[in-house]
Amino acid sequence: MxxxxxxxxxxxxxxxxxxxxxxxxxxxxxxxxxxxxxxxxxxxxxxxxxxxxxxxxxxxxxxxxxxxxxxxxxxxxxxxxxxxxxxxxxxxxxxxxxxxxxxSCDYYQAALTFNKRDLLSVLKPYGIKTATSYYLNLGDTIDQEAILNTVGLPCFVKPNKSGSSFGISKVKTKDELLFAIANAYKEDNEIIIESFLDGTEVSVGVINYKGTVTVLPITEIVSENDFFDYEAKYLGKSQEITPARISPEMTAKVSAVAKKAYEVLKMKGFSRSEFIIVDGEPHMLEMNTIPGLTTESLIPQQAREAGISLTDLFTNALELAMNN
CATH class of the missing domain: 3.40.50.20 (Rossmann fold)
Structure with missing residues (x-):
């Protein structure tokens, strides 16, 4: 044993x-x-x-x-x-x-993917699309005009290194911007401010399953709130539809991008990437390398749809770790 x-x-x-x-x-x-x-x-x-x-x-x-x-x-x-x-x-x-x-993945991949702006910067040269963004570090001068000229309204203000949507705000007016920045700084000393992407939000799990990089069935996220925030993720304020209601062609396209990111980064273990599909193009928001594993979480939902039980999912992860 x-x-x-x-x-x-x-x-x-x-x-x-x-x-x-x-x-x-x-x-x-x-x-x-x-x-x-x-x-x-x-x-x-x-x-x-x-x-x-x-x-x-x-x-x-x-x-x-x-x-x-x-x-x-x-x-x-x-x-x-x-x-x-x-x-x-x-x-x-x-x-x-x-x-x-x-x-999980190795330490370099973990550090890179945990830093949203570094992750997206590394993936952009590989043709992976992202939102327009503006970066701030704690102590930087906050030039509201420059920020809004870059990303427009509405926009999202996010801590650069955090999860579960802690510290994220959707900013609809200029008056809300400073409060959103202060809120994000409660979670991290680096901030990423991104343009609003109006499209279909999907979440894509990628794992190495029995030696093969495998894209799990895609989940469509329909939030009752302004975005997929903490309440939507954990308090039932969203619909999580697996498989996503997108065409087979779009499913293949999103899957290919998620798999490419996994392979480019030389990932191991679990990954769950978030995308918004705008005008037929998936735009990556982030990649999680320790995604939620409760019975209601997205990776377990996607695994069930793929016919993989939680016991099989966890056994596979442990066996791959020991074989590596």
């Missing part, structure tokens, strides 16, 4: 969602092959939490835990941390140094 450390939590606003994802991985782990250990990675502590909610501290020197006098080390790590330090490369680099295989 292989010992699997399922890391969850993290240091960002997404930690509660991550705990849900990690518990789903624990619930659906193939117990004929793996023994799962829930590891909470939090700012104040790293602990193994057993089924009685008893906590045992993790030794960060070798990522081991001692339970009732027995030292436990892990064969593989399943990374279910959304945001820092699980999605931005820090945990990936740590496990690389320790020589412990883990289920």
């Amino acid at each position: 292989k010992k699997v450390a399922i890391i969850m939590g993290g240091y960002s606003s997404e930690y509660q969602i991550s705990l849900k994802s990690g518990n789903v991985v624990y619930q659906f782990l193939d117990v004929s092959k793996y023994t799962g250990y829930r590891i909470h990675i939090l700012r104040e502590k790293w602990v193994y939490v057993d089924d009685n909610n008893q906590e045992f501290p993790i030794d960060k020197n070798d990522f081991s835990v001692t339970v009732n006098g027995e030292k436990i080390t892990f064969d593989v790590v399943f990374n279910a941390i959304h945001g820092t330090p699980g999605e931005d490369g820090l945990m990936q680099a740590y496990f690389e140094l320790l020589g412990i295989p883990q289920s």
Whole structure:
């Protein structure tokens, strides 16, 4: 039996969602092959939490835990941390140094994809279309005229490095811009301001499944709110339609772009990319490398549509990690 450390939590606003994802991985782990250990990675502590909610501290020197006098080390790590330090490369680099295989992409790819503006800059030369954007760093002079002349109205103000739509605002008038920027700075010291793309929003999961890069069935996002925000993602304020109501030709086109991005970046593990289709062209918004894994999340929805159970999905991720 292989010992699997399922890391969850993290240091960002997404930690509660991550705990849900990690518990789903624990619930659906193939117990004929793996023994799962829930590891909470939090700012104040790293602990193994057993089924009685008893906590045992993790030794960060070798990522081991001692339970009732027995030292436990892990064969593989399943990374279910959304945001820092699980999605931005820090945990990936740590496990690389320790020589412990883990289920997500490598540290460079994690750091790159977590930074929206760097990711889009790298992909643009490969013909992947994006929104028009304007960048700000904390402390920069805010030239409202220059911003609006570049991106127009309405526009979106986003923290450059965050997830689950924390800190994102849709700005409809000039008067709303400064408030939106201040809101985004609560999550990150870098901001990306993007032009509004009026089209069909879709989410595309790409995984390596049994050695083959595989694009999962596409999900169409229809939000009841102004955009696919936290309420739409997690509180039922949206329709998530899988497969998306787009033509076979457009399905093939979006799938090809998502797969190209995955391969260009030399990705491993899960990715979920968000696109808006405008005038027949998919425009990438971002790529998530630790997407939500609750039973209602998009990747599990797409896997079900493809005939892949959660147990198969998680087993595949662990086997690929150990084979790599």
